Amino acid sequence: MTKGTAARGKHTAKRTHMQCRRCGNRSYHKRKRQCAYCGYPNPKLRRYSWVRKNFNKRRRID
């Protein structure tokens, strides 16, 4: 191994996130089985006052 940042070609090999069923973003973590954007299997939407989110990219969520 050389010094510095190496093997950058592999860093996109595994997709950790897939498309979320609820928000439509590619934020659903495969192994954690939770969406980083909306917190998907959680019935409550993951939302905070300090971030403005548009949840209605594909589907209508209130």
Ligand SMILES: [Zn+2]
């Ligand atoms: Zn989601």
